[in-house]
Amino acid sequence: MVNRGFTMAEAARLVQPNLQRSTVSSIIRTFHQENRINRRQPGGGRPRVLTDQQELAVEEMVRARNxxxxxxxxxxxxxxxxxxxxxxxxxxxxxxxxxxxxQVSMKQIYLVPFERNNVRVKQLRSEYIQRVMELDAAVNHHTYIFVDEAGFNLAKTTCRGRNLIGQRATIQVPGQRGGNISMCAAISEDGVVGCTPVLGSYNTEHLIVVFFK
Structure with missing residues (x-):
């Protein structure tokens, strides 16, 4: 328009047959005010709250403590x-x-004992294995006895069941739960050496009285 003296309508038809006169006027106004004819880069809205490094720092927080x-x-x-x-x-x-x-989402937390893999416990496990290997290699035969404890309750029931859609799955349970029972058993290569249930939980005194006297 400036160099050839075209009107806005003529310049619009020269560029594109269906280009509107208002579009040409807007381009010329932008050129005079901002000295540009290219389309402005998309933008606007709120700026980012955290940078890439800060977002990674947040991710590290979650990795360090789930x-x-x-x-x-x-x-x-x-x-x-x-x-x-x-x-x-x-x-x-x-x-x-x-x-x-x-890609961080909510998950079920699994409990991992923090002492299981420390240096002291690993050393104790290594010493235990070495002791067992020495006993196996000895001339005199040794009998290994394994002692373990398990707790339960006579009123314990399953937590899942089946029923028709729209109806609850129910079972009858006693009104009084009763006390917890602990069963401690000793097992060797020949089978169960002994087992004794007690009301409550086992401790060192109970183990000594039941199995070592």
Whole structure:
């Protein structure tokens, strides 16, 4: 239009037959005001709350402690003076969306004894195996006796059942549950050496009285 003296309608028809005059006017206005004719990059909306490094730091929190709550992550972020110093506050829904983005979901927690694989317990297991191997290699035959305890209750029932759709699965149980019973048994290569039930739980004194006297 500037170089050839076209009107807006003529310039529109020259570029595209169905191009509207208002579109040409908008392009010219943008060129005069912002010195550009290209389309602006999409943007807008709220900026990101956390950077990529901060999101990875949140993921590491969950990896380090699987039972951490969203409220605890939120508090750790808002109280941080280092990694999250630029984040004054963050909402719980934002935390939930962030974890979902990084493939973190709610799962059942499995209990793992933390002492099972420490150095002391591993050394004790190694010493136990060495002792058993020495006894097997000895001239005199040794009989191994294994002692274990299991607790139960006479009123214990199954937790799952079947019935027609729309109807509850029910069973009859006694009004009084009664006390817990512990059964301790000693087993060798020849079978059960002895077993004694007691009301309550076993302790060291009970074991000595039942099996070692």
């Amino acid at each position: 039972d951490i709550r969203l409220s605890e992550i939120k508090q750790a972020i808002e109280n941080s003076n280092d990694t999250f110093a630029n984040v004054p506050s963050i909402s719980l829904p934002t935390m939930s969306r962030l974890l979902k983005k990084h």
